[in-house]
Amino acid sequence: MSTPSTSRPTRGRPPRLDQARTVESALALLNDSGLDALTMRRLADAMGVQAGALYRYFRTKDDLLTAMAERMMAGVCAPAGGADWSERLSVLARTLRQALLAHRDGARVFAGTHSTGPGTLGFAEDCIGILRNAGFTDADAARALMAVVHFTIGHTLEEQAALRPGGGSPADPNVLREAVSPDEYPHLTAALPTLTDADYAPHFEFGLALLVTGLQALRQPHHR
Structure with a gap:
C-alpha cells in the first residue's frame, strides 16, 4: 500500500513515517x-x-502485528538442494523457531496472523515443495506444513513464556519442583531433570524428530 508521508521531508532528512520504518x-x-x-x-x-x-x-493493531510477523519471516527459506527431504524440512522448522526467538514475544506476535507477504508465502511454498517432491500427496503436504508450523509456534510460545521477565511465574522450574513430591508423584520426580531443563533446544529437536518420523511413515505407501 502506498501512502504519502505524514510530514513533508526536510532537505537531507528522510520522512518521519513510512510503513517499513513503522x-x-x-x-x-x-x-x-x-x-x-x-x-x-x-x-x-x-x-x-x-x-x-x-x-x-x-487500520488496526492486528494489521500491524501481521506486518511485524511478515518482517520476522525475512530470510526464512529452505536450504539449497542436496540434502534429504526430511533434513531440509527440519532446517526450515529450526529456522522458523530462530526467527521467532530473535524477537521478544515473537511467537505471540506470529500466532494467529495470516500474512500473504513474500516471506510467509515463500516459507509455505518451500515447505510444501519439499514434501510434494518427496512424494507426499497435495493434501498430506498441506497438513504437514500446518503441523510443522503449529508445533514450532506452540513450542516457541512456551519457550518464550519461560524466558519472560518476572520470577515466580508458573514457568519457573522451582514451582514445579516444589509441587512434586517423590512419594505422591514418583514418575514425575524421575522426569524432573528433563522437565525443568531450561535448554529448550533438545526439547524442540525431540518433538521435531517425532513429527518427521511420523511423516516418513506416512510417506511410505506413496513409494510402493
Whole structure:
C-alpha cells in the first residue's frame, strides 16, 4: 500500500513515517517492552508522531502485528538442494523457531496472523515443495506444513513464556519442583531433570524428530 508521508521531508532528512520504518520501530518497541506494552499510542510516541498517523498504514493493531510477523519471516527459506527431504524440512522448522526467538514475544506476535507477504508465502511454498517432491500427496503436504508450523509456534510460545521477565511465574522450574513430591508423584520426580531443563533446544529437536518420523511413515505407501 502506498501512502504519502505524514510530514513533508526536510532537505537531507528522510520522512518521519513510512510503513517499513513503522514496522521496524514496532519491533524495536516489542524487544524493549514486550507485546503487552506495544500499543499504537506508545509506538506513535516512540516515533514522534500522532497516533492517528499510524492508521494511514495500519487500520488496526492486528494489521500491524501481521506486518511485524511478515518482517520476522525475512530470510526464512529452505536450504539449497542436496540434502534429504526430511533434513531440509527440519532446517526450515529450526529456522522458523530462530526467527521467532530473535524477537521478544515473537511467537505471540506470529500466532494467529495470516500474512500473504513474500516471506510467509515463500516459507509455505518451500515447505510444501519439499514434501510434494518427496512424494507426499497435495493434501498430506498441506497438513504437514500446518503441523510443522503449529508445533514450532506452540513450542516457541512456551519457550518464550519461560524466558519472560518476572520470577515466580508458573514457568519457573522451582514451582514445579516444589509441587512434586517423590512419594505422591514418583514418575514425575524421575522426569524432573528433563522437565525443568531450561535448554529448550533438545526439547524442540525431540518433538521435531517425532513429527518427521511420523511423516516418513506416512510417506511410505506413496513409494510402493
